[in-house]
Amino acid sequence: MTPHIAWMNRSEPLLIVISAPSGGGKTTLCKQLLAARPGVTRAITCTTRPPRPGERDGVDYYFLDETTFARRLQADEFIEHATVYGYRYGVLKAELLGKLNQGNDVLLQVDVQGAATIRAKARLEPQLNRAIVTVFLTPPTLAELERRLRTRGQDTLEVIQRRLGVARAEIACWREFDYLLISASPEEDLRRVLAIIEAEKMRTSRAQPPEF
Numbered sequence: 001m002t003p004h005i006a007w008m009n010r011s012e013p014l015l016i017v018i019s020a021p022s023g024g025g026k027t028t029l030c031k032q033l034l035a036a037r038p039g040v041t042r043a044i045t046c047t048t049r050p051p052r053p054g055e056r057d058g059v060d061y062y063f064l065d066e067t068t069f070a071r072r073l074q075a076d077e078f079i080e081h082a083t084v085y086g087y088r089y090g091v092l093k094a095e096l097l098g099k100l101n102q103g104n105d106v107l108l109q110v111d112v113q114g115a116a117t118i119r120a121k122a123r124l125e126p127q128l129n130r131a132i133v134t135v136f137l138t139p140p141t142l143a144e145l146e147r148r149l150r151t152r153g154q155d156t157l158e159v160i161q162r163r164l165g166v167a168r169a170e171i172a173c174w175r176e177f178d179y180l181l182i183s184a185s186p187e188e189d190l191r192r193v194l195a196i197i198e199a200e201k202m203r204t205s206r207a208q209p210p211e212f
Helices: 003-008 026-036 066-074 093-101 112-124 126-131 142-152 157-171 186-201
Strands: 015-019 040-042 045-047 061-063 078-084 087-092 105-109 132-138 179-182
Touching: 015 026, 015 112, 026 040, 026 105, 026 186, 066 078, 066 087, 078 093, 078 112, 087 093, 087 112, 093 105, 093 126, 112 126, 112 132, 126 132, 132 186, 142 157, 179 186
Parallel strands: 015 105, 015 132, 040 105, 045 061, 132 179
Antiparallel strands: 045 087, 078 087
């Protein structure tokens, strides 16, 4: 690695929080981002929902039963938690802060409620406040979101309509995020989120100064 490249890479790690309505494309975007930037690591979320086909414990989620989740919640081990569609989700403090302390950029995909909780915690935690960058991803219209939900074939019509109702409220919160990303194509979405990361890496509040 040449000296000028080494200097360009010197920056405090980022906590990249990506939110989107259900079916908005955040899972696809996050997978592409992880593939494009090997230095970014995923924060694995805990959930009480059952695994979907192909999902693995400790890789996609930490799958916990209700009793275990409640015990860890009582012990204040979560940095954020929420109940979504009848299931509990939460991010362990050790999972998130541990990876930041190792110098890794951390990617976290959460719903709008989870992002709000993390923003509030970040204001009280200097390390999180320096690291956090929030991005809201959404299709350009509700009609496009409905098309995507129908295409993936995971939900009944009743569930899709319920998700669209929730999406309206979530999209109204876009101003609470640092960036609004109107989804175009997977390739364009990735290009733009990579540009966001590069810009945030160069903020003077995070960058280490050059050596003269």
